[in-house]
Amino acid sequence: MAAAKGFFTDTSLCIGCKACEVACKQWNQLPADGLHFSGNSYDNTGHLGASTWRHVAFVEQTLPEALGTVEPQGAGNGSSFGMRWLMESDVCKHCQRAGCLEACPTGAIVRTEFDSVYVQPDVCNGCGYCVVACPFGVIDRRDDDGRAWKCTLCYDRLADGLTPACAKHCPTESIQFGDVEELRIRAERRLDQLQARGVEGARLYGQDARNQPGTGGLNAFFLLLDRPEVYNLPPDPVVPTAKGRESWTFAGIAAAGMFLTAMAGALLARGRSLR
Amino acid sequence: MTTAPLNPVPFLAPPELERPTDGREVDPSLGLLQGEGAAQRVRTPEPHPGRLVPHVEADARALTYYGLPVLQQPVWIWTIPTYLFVGGMAGAASALGAASLVAGGPTLERLENRCRALGLAGDLAGSVLLIADLGRPERFLNMLRVFRPTSPMSMGSWILALSGAANTAGFLLGSRSGPLGAVGRMGIAAGGGLGALLAGYTGVLLANTAVPLWQAARRELPVLFVGSGMASAGAVLELFSDSGASRKLTHWYGSAGKAVALGAMLAMQRSAPGAPRITEPLRTGATGLLWRAGLVLTAAGLVASGLGNRSRARERLAAGLTLAGALATRFAVFHAGKRSARDPRATFEGQRAGMGAAELSRPPDPKPAVFKLPVMR
Numbered sequence: 001m002a003a004a005k006g007f008f009t010d011t012s013l014c015i016g017c018k019a020c021e022v023a024c025k026q027w028n029q030l031p032a033d034g035l036h037f038s039g040n041s042y043d044n045t046g047h048l049g050a051s052t053w054r055h056v057a058f059v060e061q062t063l064p065e066a067l068g069t070v071e072p073q074g075a076g077n078g079s080s081f082g083m084r085w086l087m088e089s090d091v092c093k094h095c096q097r098a099g100c101l102e103a104c105p106t107g108a109i110v111r112t113e114f115d116s117v118y119v120q121p122d123v124c125n126g127c128g129y130c131v132v133a134c135p136f137g138v139i140d141r142r143d144d145d146g147r148a149w150k151c152t153l154c155y156d157r158l159a160d161g162l163t164p165a166c167a168k169h170c171p172t173e174s175i176q177f178g179d180v181e182e183l184r185i186r187a188e189r190r191l192d193q194l195q196a197r198g199v200e201g202a203r204l205y206g207q208d209a210r211n212q213p214g215t216g217g218l219n220a221f222f223l224l225l226d227r228p229e230v231y232n233l234p235p236d237p238v239v240p241t242a243k244g245r246e247s248w249t250f251a252g253i254a255a256a257g258m259f260l261t262a263m264a265g266a267l268l269a270r271g272r273s274l275r
Numbered sequence: 276m277t278t279a280p281l282n283p284v285p286f287l288a289p290p291e292l293e294r295p296t297d298g299r300e301v302d303p304s305l306g307l308l309q310g311e312g313a314a315q316r317v318r319t320p321e322p323h324p325g326r327l328v329p330h331v332e333a334d335a336r337a338l339t340y341y342g343l344p345v346l347q348q349p350v351w352i353w354t355i356p357t358y359l360f361v362g363g364m365a366g367a368a369s370a371l372g373a374a375s376l377v378a379g380g381p382t383l384e385r386l387e388n389r390c391r392a393l394g395l396a397g398d399l400a401g402s403v404l405l406i407a408d409l410g411r412p413e414r415f416l417n418m419l420r421v422f423r424p425t426s427p428m429s430m431g432s433w434i435l436a437l438s439g440a441a442n443t444a445g446f447l448l449g450s451r452s453g454p455l456g457a458v459g460r461m462g463i464a465a466g467g468g469l470g471a472l473l474a475g476y477t478g479v480l481l482a483n484t485a486v487p488l489w490q491a492a493r494r495e496l497p498v499l500f501v502g503s504g505m506a507s508a509g510a511v512l513e514l515f516s517d518s519g520a521s522r523k524l525t526h527w528y529g530s531a532g533k534a535v536a537l538g539a540m541l542a543m544q545r546s547a548p549g550a551p552r553i554t555e556p557l558r559t560g561a562t563g564l565l566w567r568a569g570l571v572l573t574a575a576g577l578v579a580s581g582l583g584n585r586s587r588a589r590e591r592l593a594a595g596l597t598l599a600g601a602l603a604t605r606f607a608v609f610h611a612g613k614r615s616a617r618d619p620r621a622t623f624e625g626q627r628a629g630m631g632a633a634e635l636s637r638p639p640d641p642k643p644a645v646f647k648l649p650v651m652r
Contacts, residue, residue, distance in 0.1 A: 025298070029299050029301065029308055029309075029311075029312055030298075030310070031298050031320070032299075033324075034322050034324065038327040040327070045326075046324070051315060053312075057340065059340070097639050097640075097641065103427075103483070104429075105428040105429035105432055106417040106420050106421065107417075107420055121315075125409050125410065125412075125417045126409050126411045127428060128349065128351055128410065129426065129428040131349065131350050132346075132347070132484035132486055132616070133484055136346075138347075140350075141410050142316075144316055144318035146410025146411045147315075148410075149315060209641035213635075213638035213641075214631055214635075215632075216639060216640070216641030216642070229623045232343060233345070234345055234631070235626045236627070236632050236633055238632035238635065238639075240483045241483060242632070242638075243490060244427065246493055246494060247479040247483060247494065248427075248479055250494045251472075251479050251497035254474075254478075254500075255475040256471070258370050258471045258504070258532075259468065261505070261527075261531050262373070262375075262467075263378050265371075265524045266377070266379040266524060267378045268524075269382065269521065270380045270383070270520070272523070
């Protein structure tokens with residue numbers, strides 16, 4: 001197996017140009033999402049979905065509003081003129097413990113030689129279980145197609161030794177592609193640099209199992225300038241399977257109880273009829 | 276959505292540009308459609324902008340990203356909660372039938388025959404309901420392509436398939452004599468064990484997801500579905516006139532189920548004490564009404580069937596109330612879960628209150644899950 005490949009998305013460098021969204025759509029020949037106006041800053045994409053494998057989030061807040069509830073932490077976190085602008089290019093996280101992969105009943109979702117998580121469209125039967133199993137709300141089923149789709153980490157490009165389309169097109173290197181091991185070192189260095197400059201809100205999101213025990217670490221991790229919720233990322237995501245064992249235990253006890261109730265009832269009924 | 280021409284000056288544009296396209300803009304005579312997403316079928320070029328619809332009241336939005344959902348909401352349709360009802364009933368009937376065969380003796384033969392039919396009918400109807408929900412129904416057999424213990428959907432497919440096979444053998448051969456009859460009776464016994472699992476796994480199926488309400492209720496859901504399955508099986512059997520020992524057995528089985536289901540429902544309401552937003556869909560709105568209807572109808576079914584001498588009319592009334600309660604409960608759980616998936620604050624507040632990975636006694640093994648079992652081709 002080749003070394004694990006992934007993304008380090010440094011949101012402190014993102015300028016919100018959406019080149020990643022366009023490059024992803026073009027390279028992967030994904031259909032359009034339609035023309036809709038959200039009124040949410042420059043974000044008319046909204047969320048990742050079956051046909052949207054990169055999504056640029058725009059957090060545009062006047063500071064009193066931001067201060068009122070989610071307090072921006074520290075100086076230098078994208079704020080000026082009483083406003084703050086945070087941008088983040090979101091993508092499938094290619095988790096070490098991937099909810100979608102563990103939930104897939106057909107084996108359509110596999111882990112590739114690049115340690116990425118890939119959906120085989122010729123196997124997927126559209127049961128929709130991965131959609132509810134993803135703690136990040138990444139994978140989705142397209143209604144008119146019937147199958148589940150998500151970022152492939154440009155599996156076709158990786159096989160030819162190329163960089164994924166989004167990282168290739170990022171003009172500020174906010175999206176960095178490479179070996180996950182190396183990206184981690186780069187991310188730690190960048191975090192130290194930002195903190196030394198007084199950006200107190202800066203933090204890494206999901207770079208390893210220590211940072212994010214629920215997913216065992218993400219192959220596509222982030223440097224954020226505020227709490228994850230601000231970017232619509234869950235603060236403590238967990239692969240649902242980690243809690244499944246407990247549920248199975250209760251199901252086993254309940255099923256045994258059902259059978260014993262039936263057996264006890266049948267024995268009692270027989271006893272009465274014999275008398 | 277609108278299919279009006281996108282170009283406001285129609286006489287300047289060739290007619291093909293006036294139609295909304297799928298956005299790929301690739302002329303097949305000039306370029307190849309071979310990208311990873313090229314096979315994605317588009318029938319609606321302008322899909323509903325569901326992802327842009329906020330689901331949080333305006334005053335609470337600052338805690339979230341414009342009030343937009345963080346999770347994808349379940350794509351399942353009405354056939355899934357209906358299957359939860361039908362599968363639970365069939366499983367509970369199979370278990371009762373197997374117990375009647377093994378422990379009941381000849382007095383319960385009629386009851387056992389009815390359970391046999393009910394179990395098989397439920398398995399068949401359940402399979403149809405599940406296949407109807409698939410995005411690619413023609414590929415339903417892919418469900419048996421792998422055996423994946425981490426996926427309750429995979430385990431459930433195997434349980435349902437094996438239960439269907441066992442119940443078919445039991446239904447066709449169970450009353451025969453000789454070796455074929457022995458095979459049939461083995462089918463009934465196996466179908467009983469599989470039926471108990473069939474009623475219980477559906478709870479795990481919902482619990483083993485990122486949907487905040489279902490994940491929080493991971494202990495209560497399987498118990499609720501098992502109890503509710505027993506109650507429904509008892510109610511359907513009570514709709515047929517029966518007497519003596521089998522009438523008493525059905526009543527005992529159904530009443531036990533109703534009591535268990537009610538207990539599990541009350542427990543489920545308190546499954547997220549640290550983050551009340553998670554269980555809010557059980558209290559407010561249409562989902563809250565449906566949930567309370569399930570609770571009240573099930574309780575009414577338990578009271579109406581009561582103890583002591585029961586008239587046939589009262590028995591049928593109780594059966595009707597119980598079935599309505601079980602169905603309402605399944606739909607309430609389903610739609611309340613959908614609502615909690617749409618609410619980003621249910622996810623955020625639950626995880627901030629320690630209901631994410633923090634509540635695990637031991638974090639999951641960070642190594643990627645490897646499935647060593649062979650893939651059937």
